[in-house]
Amino acid sequence: MSLDHSPVHHGPAHHSSVRPEDLVEHDRVQTPLYEDAALFEQEMEKIFAHSWVFVAHGSEVPEKGSFILSWVGQQPVIVVRDRKGDINVLVNRCRHRAATVCEVKKGKTSSFQCPYHGWGYGLDGSLRGVPYPEQYGKDFDKSALGMKALRVESYQNMIFATLDDGIEPLVDFLGPAKKWIDLFMKQGGGYPVKVLGEHQFTVPMNWKIQLENTTDAYHFPVVHKSFIQSLDKEAEATFNFFDKAGFVEDLGNGHSVAVMIPELIDLDENLDDPIPERFEELAQALRDEGFDEPRVRKIVRATGGAGFNLNLFPNVSLSLAFFRVLRPVGVKETAIRHVCLGMDGGPAAANRMRIRLQEHFQGPMGFGTPDDAEVWERVQRGTLGGKDLPILVNRGLVDEVPGVDGPRGHLSAETGMRASYQMWKRMMAQ
């Protein structure tokens, strides 16, 4: 099998006859993983067409008829809540001549109509009618020409879809990651978690450079030094992860968790801890609104988010206080959503603070994201040289121990990357 169809080979690594699974060892992966276009095409088929892919949060389609555009790998889909309240994920393509039936990013509708020849579809994707059906004859079977619908399952209102009807149920795929999702959602502070908005940007990098990042705590004090310096002393101490008893653990199926702030694993615990100074103004605002002290403490604690990053293979992370969703655009282009979460029906002051915290770090002009984007692009640029050199993911093997659900390493260990790449290897070998 050829992994490199380009006529020129730039180094000694000649990949023809190399199987994808041979490019991944436990402690290292090979450069083509970041830059081989043929390998990327195989990933879209072997991984993104056979995984549970995160498409939206339920709060983004709150009512019957609510929809939002999303992606499964490179395929555009519509996530829509139908008249029965069920979520459908439909490939955004008319069954007639392929035009997208919707280009509105988000909204509410009673049906989808193709703009080209007027084929009309229901919210469940069924073909309702076509103009001048007589010319299709009596055998025209509308029931066989609905929009392509994907298998859909949800966990904690996170909606996942798959193109594969044969893979395991979502809850089995998530496995031990489920309990971390449960913990993460406690930042609703007693309210349902709701999407408040998002930052979106693209980076000229392979999608796996992002996949590696969310449980890579090793980079944080280096890349995000300027963010940490912008915090007050107390918050700075909170973000000095390596002073604490954090860890990173392989949760199986490519998933991993990095616990950076152990005291914030369970937001319902330690409610008697002193309120950090930067949350004091919010606490007082909540007291002034009439919340009793236990509620104030619960909401304030939830406002800061969870103390861990959970990476779910292949395309979504639950990171401190937001979702990070990746979309492979091309072998060297990846789109990212940083989805801001808040408390549905919760106090406006708390949601405002969550939004301000999100803007502080995330997005195209955050104090964190531009530096992440710079180093990710630098990885992609660096792989132009020394194609025979491996990418090392061996950090922390020396003192890795068995954890609750899988190998557990020092917080700065590359245990999460090893988890992802072992799953990559398993799926690419199929």
Next chain:
Amino acid sequence: MNGITTVDRDVDLQELAAFVWREADILDRCDYDAWLALWTEDGHYIVPIGKGENYEDQVNVCYDDAKMRKMRVERFQQGFSISSAPPADTVRTVSRFVLQGATGDEILLNCAEHVVENKFGRQRIYAANLTYTLVRTGSGLRIRNKVARLLNSDGELTAFSYLF
């Protein structure tokens, strides 16, 4: 004028344009201390997402009061931010000035901005509608609010190491 929006005949569009051009030059030269000095203490520098105008309760690309503006500039200047050391080079033009009105001490001005950035030899183009709330002070014009609404602000942007 007592709160009634009218175009003040004494407002000179050329003077406003010259002020905005000076700011554009300051931003292209990354002279951020000079940029901070163009502001009053009470307003916001906002790069919003989408068409909404309830900036306080929506997620923006940035929503900076005086404190955040100062922190943002410190981040640019301290040399620890890899995306700012060095930042992308920019060349911008500002044009299509339209005076929206003058109320009390405030002057509302709309204009168009085109920014070309260069990083790694790769050039990207961004366009934004700018809305200024300017105030006349004893030491000249100052910015109270500035909203830079980028084209495709609710779509996929790229990381920025400069200001609009």
